Amino acid sequence: MKKNSFTTDDHKYLQVADGLEKMIAEDVLRIGDKLPSVRMLSEEYGISMGTAFQAYYHLEGRGLVESRPKSGYYVRFNHNRFRELPDCIEPTALSHEVSVKEMIASIYSDIVSDDVINFALAVPDPSLVPAAKINKSVVHALRNSKNHCIGYENTQGNAELRQQIAKLSLNWGGKIKPNEVVVTGGCLEAIMLCIKAVTKHGDTVAVECPTYFGTYQSIESLGLKVVEIPSDPSNGIDLKALQKAIKKYPIKAVVAVPNFNNPLGTCMTDDNKKKLVELVTGNNIPLIEDDIYGELFFGKSRPRSCKYYDTKNLVMYCSSLSKSLAPGYRIGWAIPGKFIDEVKQLKRIQNISSPSLTQAAMAHYLKNGRYEYHLKNLRKALHTQNLRYMQALIQYFPPDTKISRPAGGFAFWIELNPQLDSFKLRTEAMKHKISIVPGKIFSASIDYSNYIRLSFSKPWSDDADYGLMMLGKIIRKMVGNGQ
């Protein structure tokens, strides 16, 4: 009978591990507690010794338990221990010109540096990407595409790739057709084209705050004004504040990242997504949805997108393969709803079309069904890294540190001692070849000067450990010095 309570071997160890994880989270099992032996666990749950081992191995991989030689397994970590989340600051909700900082150029200059311990970059580590399989798809594309990809691709994008992108929409409940998709040079280009398609110079756009600095730069570069809507680590964009802003300002578009918002890592609930769509599109305003992190969930299932709740074709969905597969391929897309013709035209004016080869290669890769398998591994790796990094942060950073609990994606949003200036922290850290992103650049009006975004995209390593230890030291020293 006991045997029947589990359906497959694959589920057994996970169910046991989940049970233990829950007990740790609820402090039933506390840090330092000795866990049942493998034999005891096997008897208790009616599972084989091998399965019991697998359960502990799984928890160890996630940094929750540790094995001590000749002694057994112990609870090592409880990710509910740091209960306090970073504060949500109310933006001064004035419509104002965006001003963007030079810091961003310096952060991007680290992109290709090998000798920096990079906690700034939020992209999958090369070791987590199936390069050999992608290479095969490139060679396939060279051999099998029309004219070996020498000629222009059409502006809207490779037909097979759009078919595959349409298929990906099933993951978030969408029923998108290939001709609703426009391929772009990454998600940032998609967002910029979408904003531009629905605004003219001098218009006002609402964004959640804090948000990805690239979005602010796009808006500034288009000569638009911005209204910042507060977003908090638990619930995402504040719908009441947004409602007020819509009444007060002539808002022409809203830009939001409902799934694993960068830098907060928040995932809005389905209910809130629905309300967000109703509020924005109900006022006949296009909602530009950045879903670039949507596939990188740590939970049980892929969250829905706002586009799913869009009944008016006013949600302009943007995403890419840059965070989940290959940033260097620069493959993004927009599903711009009723503004598709405008977006296509703007893409043509900007650079005619994206490269033929990279599109054909990604189309082939996606078509072979390899993406889902890769994503499973990537999510698992990121979740494990998330827990490992969290442990180290708790160990090395001062106790007044507040850390977000991202439900997906790559990064922590960290609030440090109010005395600390994270621009100066970055400068100090770079002396030790450690790169982080100061919080200040995630808002146009709020002074997030004691916040940082810290990415856990690099697999755990001695370098990462050293980097976080050094960061902790530098922070303590700076706070101690009264700056």
Add this chain to the structure above:
Amino acid sequence: MKKNSFTTDDHKYLQVADGLEKMIAEDVLRIGDKLPSVRMLSEEYGISMGTAFQAYYHLEGRGLVESRPKSGYYVRFNHNRFRELPDCIEPTALSHEVSVKEMIASIYSDIVSDDVINFALAVPDPSLVPAAKINKSVVHALRNSKNHCIGYENTQGNAELRQQIAKLSLNWGGKIKPNEVVVTGGCLEAIMLCIKAVTKHGDTVAVECPTYFGTYQSIESLGLKVVEIPSDPSNGIDLKALQKAIKKYPIKAVVAVPNFNNPLGTCMTDDNKKKLVELVTGNNIPLIEDDIYGELFFGKSRPRSCKYYDTKNLVMYCSSLSKSLAPGYRIGWAIPGKFIDEVKQLKRIQNISSPSLTQAAMAHYLKNGRYEYHLKNLRKALHTQNLRYMQALIQYFPPDTKISRPAGGFAFWIELNPQLDSFKLRTEAMKHKISIVPGKIFSASIDYSNYIRLSFSKPWSDDADYGLMMLGKIIRKMVGNGQ
């Protein structure tokens, strides 16, 4: 002694052919004239029979002579026969908002159609491109690049590619360093970034007229005003008109295509280029130079660029590999002089960077010195096609047709009977699956409604012959019908 008058076998036949070509051009040898036999030619010039054959074979390839079975060689064509060039129309030199036509979307939709006889597209035919060699470079890039090109390239572009682009500048007399180059998604993106770097919303930009419609669209899309400066098929941009315009309007940038201007095919003289640079930069205005056709000369040597004459670092040079190698790779570049930081920042805001793989592949291709060899063949093929198409135009089009004499590039600028509306001509032609570009879209203010741009980028074929014959018929019919 005779033998010594020629240095290499390669030069012998070309020199003989050039001599004959000159005599044809000057009507010393007239259409229909019998040419000396191969034996006579060999004796006359003191060359081998083989070399004499080669000379005739070369001229035949260019459509200038034809061999008649058992009779010998005859003069077939004199490309000076149509003496009249298309008219240069003075634009109404008012500063005004650009208005751009829907026609462009339709033209670009032909880009990937196989069943259209395409006289619209001005890119190298796939048969003229060394696809196998490029494929090898892609595979090399996959194997030898850091992380197999999975990661972001830096915003400024692949270092080896910038090195190679810097080397290409030697062709036009430049001494450019790799760190002066920014890699872009084709030439159009380069031009747009350069214009944006030196203007703000509402500013005025001067362009030569007629010019590439993409340039007008970029300007419109940036919210800028345009002043059109007349350009004629013989001399290019009118320097006096430009001088007047600079006095009259607050011009913030000048955009020009000094080498083989699209659609005119004009190549400005070195002297005029120097004057253009002095005039524009002397007024402290940046000159945005589009040199995309510079390598596609039919003459003896690569023309210089305006950048060569730039002493103030105010010329922003733009080019790409799209017209000379592989449009689908979307590799262009800007050499923006003193505005390099602005251009880099705008590129980052737009799409972070261009794809890693296509850049690495093109860097490898260029490094292997294969580009020069390819260009030699491409130029020869285009020149031959130019002459073949010209013959057919003379044969099929009404005698009042005026045709430009491009000195390089891909296209004829053709003035038809004033009664003819080339928008309607395109519609009629498309019924027969023949695509051309109406002249109207090459200007914002001038009514080039009886002009067309006709590309000779497709190698001569029965299809091309049929297409031009049909076009001729349609034109005659439309003019006959009084429309």
